[in-house]
Amino acid sequence: MNMASETWIDIGPLADIPREGGRVVRTAAGCVAVFRTATDEVFAMDDRCPHKGGPLSEGIVHGRQVTCPLHNWVFDMTTGMAQGADKGHVTTFTARLDGGRVLLNAGELLGRAPATAP
Amino acid sequence: MGERLVIIGAGMASGRMLEHLIEAAPGCYDITIFNGEPRGNYNRIMLSPVLSGEKAFEDIVTHDAGWYAANGIACRFGEHVTKIDRDRKMVVSAKGETPYDRLVIATGSAPFIIPVAGKDLSGVVSYRDLEDTNAMIAAARPGANAVVIGGGLLGLEAAAGMALRGAKVTVIHLMGHLMERQLDPAAGYLLQKDLEKKGITVHCKGATKAILGHDRVEAVLLEDGTVYPADLVCMAVGIRPETRLATDAHLEVARGIVVDDQLRTSDPSVFAIGECVEHEKQLFGLVAPLYDQAKILARTLTGEAATFQPVQTATKLKVTGVDLFSAGDFAEGPGREDIVFRDPGRGVYKRLILEGEKLIGAVMYGDTADGSWFFGLIKDGTDVTAMRDTLIFGPAFAGGSSADPMAAVAALPPEAEICGCNGVCKGRIIEAIGGGANTLDLVRAETKASSSCGTCTGLVEQVMALTLGGGFQANANPPMCKCTDHTHEDVRRLIKSLGLKSIPAVMQELGWKSVGGCASCRPALNYYLLSDWPMDYRDDRQSRFVNERNHANIQKDGTYSVVPRMWGGVTTPAELRAIADAADKYSVPMVKVTGGQRIDLLGVRKENLPAIWADLNDAGMVSGHAYAKGLRTVKTCVGSEFCRFGTQDSTGLGIRLEKLLWGSWTPAKVKLAVSGCPRNCAEATCKDIGVVCVDSGYQISVAGAAGMDVKETELLCTVATEEEVLEIVAAFVQLYRENARYLHRIYKWVAKVGLDWCKAEVVEDRANRRALHDRFMLSQSVYQSDPWAAEPPVRKDWSPIYDLSREAAE
Structure with a gap:
């Protein structure tokens, strides 16, 4: 597990994610949304809103927050916590930039349980 | 007597x-x-x-x-x-x-007129009364040159006002920085920078030598030899x-x-x-x-004993988008100390001047929320020693509470002045509220607070909110969202008057309180900007709601629905075959006929959208914009072509209307229908815009609804020809595009502005109708295009960026 946690997966160039937008990484345990902020920070979290399963990767990105496209729940991308009156949490993953490439932590991604059907 | x-x-x-x-x-x-x-x-x-x-x-x-x-x-x-x-x-x-x-x-x-040659020329005004104001309004045509002599309060308000009207304004100021009686050089600099951003030229250390011109003013000559052309000169150097x-x-x-x-x-x-x-x-x-x-x-x-005791006053400048505050004495001197806070990124500058244990002056630029609190400390001569370390951060910090925006107001003592113009303190407002004044208007009537210059309206509302708690409804027209204090209407007006042409510009200039806005204001701003500046603004895809970004309607399971356009609800066997083929090829789970006379392919996966649309484009079909805040459908009946009751060619007119309007973005969705006779088979009288054909011509009615609200349309006008229908409908849609609040359907907007106003703008004023129509067509020259054909999608962008499931399996 320690070994795996230091393995980084190069998922692609930063330029392939639009500023203030997201893309998805497909995994056996469901999709992961990878976001790029206006200031070129990258964040990753489950692409599944805990409310009704909306694809967060299609939400509007503002600051370090993303709003779910289905019912406007807002999540902090650094913590995965729902904002405002809504209660809920989305699993976040470590994402980092290296020379214009976006890297995700393989151990975190592969170590999680498969998604249960909605 | x-x-x-x-x-x-x-x-x-x-x-x-x-x-x-x-x-x-x-x-x-x-x-x-x-x-x-x-x-x-x-x-x-x-x-x-x-x-x-x-x-x-x-x-x-x-x-x-x-x-x-x-x-x-x-x-x-x-x-x-x-x-x-x-x-x-x-x-x-x-x-x-x-x-x-x-x-x-x-x-x-009386205004002080500097004794230079040319001071009596026609076109030289002061700024005291309505006549002066009207002279400036008349002269401040777009592109005209105006020179304001004097960079004090009055001069700068004159300059900003004329600039808003489109004039090229130059301010000539004798001193080293603007408003030197109220501001120190640092705040004066920020003010100058903000005015220059509004297109105003500022010339400090400028002494006027002469005003040049024959019959009327033509230019202003300075001692240093600079010449500024001038169609109007406003002398605002002071009063006596x-x-x-x-x-x-x-x-x-x-x-x-x-x-x-x-x-x-x-x-x-x-x-x-x-x-x-x-x-x-x-x-x-x-x-x-x-x-x-x-x-x-x-x-x-009235024979009562009373004594006039002048009190200190604070200054605010009434220029939209400029936030400054100054009070007390801010000159440097022995025994005086400064506490300074700067945030260049936000253009914020705060300076407090202390003498001994007391605050004696405050100058703030960019963020003046704590002004009243500081002003109170100055007036009361409060000993600030204990809070000195955090004084500059204002009352919220001094009180040790969190940065609640209401904290600044809550921390004010009852005798703190809220309305500077009328000398109304917080306690007086609370008293009035206690006496039953539960709306802003009542508080205004009772106390006169915020009834003069109005800059304290927000403060008065905060006092009301604090006092009334949940019982207070801020105002009938709340701010756009939590990112700003401006209403939708204010934002639309300011985008135009300040010439703001990008989302960052709007957020910066109108003081957005969040970084990057939110999912509520971003799509609204994107719409306002593309509607107001069709030739200058570039659509920001990332500020679009998912449907308008992916040109398809997202469903609850994250799949999309695909609706090709069928002009006026008319299709052909070839189109139907292409739709059937696409449904087979992409295993579309459901094919459904919509209420707007279209065919809906439901359950398409995002990565298949580019391919299915390529197939439909090849068959000659374009997007039906079934997802858009824009023109959706024009529903028709068969009309005089086939129907024994039809009076006009309703189908043909519906197709013409749809070809005219498609692709236009609007504040909310727009649905039309054209019925060939008053039997109204196309149900035109519950649409945003409905046309009912009669023997003598066409009845155009608007502002219907058949959703959460159900409402019959109201007659806009009756015209004789199809050409008039097309012109009036385009003009009406443009009026809606330019004026409505984002997400307001036409019926909501008309309820607000009144049908009579719409009639005056679109029906009665023919020149205005033409101008609206032309502006609509200008916008269409940019935006009337099929989203799939206009920028052929890079297909890989619609798929996952990376597939880890396969790798794990291997």
Whole structure:
């Protein structure tokens, strides 16, 4: 597990994610949304809103927050916590930039349980 | 009959004095009022919003003819008083003599005109009254050159107002930085930078040598040789008390008419009030002390004991988008210390000046929320030693509580001044609320708070919210979202008037409180910008809601629905075959006919959208925009072509309308229908815009609804030809695009602006109709395109960026 946690997966160039937008990484345990902020920070979290399963990767990105496209729940991308009156949490993953490439932590991604059907 | 009271001058001071006098002792005096201007009292400090076009003159009239009549006041407006005969107690004017028992001189001030060559040329104005304001409005045509001499409060408001009207404005200021009496150089610099961003040229250390021109002004020449072309020159270098009548009457006059604590001049029957007076060697130019004088003089005239004690005043500038505050003394000196906070990124500057243990001055630029709190500390001479370390961060920090925006107001003591113009403190507002004033209007009526310049409206509302708790509804028109205090309407107006052409520009200039907005304001701003600047603004895809970003309607399971356009609800066997083929090829789980006469393919995966649309494009079909805040469908019946009742070709007209309107973005979705006869098979009378054909032509009706609300359309007009239908509908849609709030359907918008206004704009004013139509077509030249054909998608962008499931399997 320690070994795996230091393995980084190069998922692609930063330029392939639009500023203030997201893309998805497909995994056996469901999709992961990878976001790029206006200031070129990258964040990753489950692409599944805990409310009704909306694809967060299609939400509007503002600051370090993303709003779910289905019912406007807002999540902090650094913590995965729902904002405002809504209660809920989305699993976040470590994402980092290296020379214009976006890297995700393989151990975190592969170590999680498969998604249960909605 | 009471004693005879004569007043010379109908300005803000005498107007307020009369209100107090009539309230306290109605009928006590037989009152006559003279005014050089041919009108009664208006809120002179609101001339700036009139100049900039943000208010109309009628909005700032405080006492109309009816008010004077109702209170039995004899008005002698437009009649100049030429002499006061104190021996005979007579006022002499053009129309004869008027006797008085008591006289009030309220002649105000006169602009100071610098004695340079050309100062009398036509086109040189000052900035004192409505005539000056109107002269500037007339001259400030887009592209005209205006020069303002004087970079003080008045000059800058004049400059900003003319700039908002489109003139190229230059401000010439003698000193090293703007508003040097209220601001230190650092704040003056930030102000200059903000004005320059608004397109105003600022020339500091500029001494005017001459105003050039033959019949009228043409240019301004400075001592350093610079020449600025000018169609108009506004001289706003200062004012001096208007004392000529008093001097001629041998009253004691220094710089102003000398008065005692009861506002009495050297003649016990003669009083003076306002900008013309001098009290303990002090002159008065701001409104707050004048209102204090008004109160004291009214009491003096009713025989009550009262003493005028001038208080310190704080300054705010009424220029939209410029936030500055200054109070107290801010000159550097021995024994004085500064605490300074700067945030260059946000253009924020705060400086506190301390002497010993007391705060004696504050200058703030960019963020003035804590101004009232600091002003209170200055006025009260509070010992600030204990809070000195965190003083600059304001009351929220000093109180140790979190950065609640209401904390600043909650921390204010009851005697803290909220409304500087009218000297209304927080306690007085709370008292009024306790007495039942539960709306802003009632609080205004009761206390006069926020009734003059209006910059404290937000503060008053915060006091109301704190006092009333959940019972307070901020106002009928709340801010756009939590990122801003501006309403949708304000934002739309400011985008146009400030020429803001990008989302970051709007957020910066209008002081957005969040980084990057939110999912509510971003799509709205994107719409407002593309609607107002079709040629300049570039659509921001990332500010679009998912449906408009992916050109398809997201479903609850994250799949999409695909709806090709069928013009007027008419299709062909070839199109149907292409749709059927696509449904097979992409295993579409459901094919459904919609209420708008289209075919909906439901359950398409995102990565298949580019491919399915490529197939449909190849068959000649374009996106039906079934997901858009834009034109959706034009539903039709078969009309005269086939139907035995049809009066006109409703199908053909529907197709023409759809081909005219498709691709246009609107505040909310727009659905049309055209029925061929009043039997109305296309259900046109519950659409946003419906056309019903009759023998004599076409009835165009608007503002229907058949959703959460159900509402029949209202008749806009009846026309004879299809060409007129097309022009009027395009003009009406453009009127909606330019004016409505984002997400407001047409029926909601019409309920707000009124159908009569729409008729006046679109039906009655033919030139305006044409202009609206032309602006719509200009926008269509940019936006009428199929999203799939316009920028063929890079297919890999629609798929996952990376597939880890396969890798793990391997």
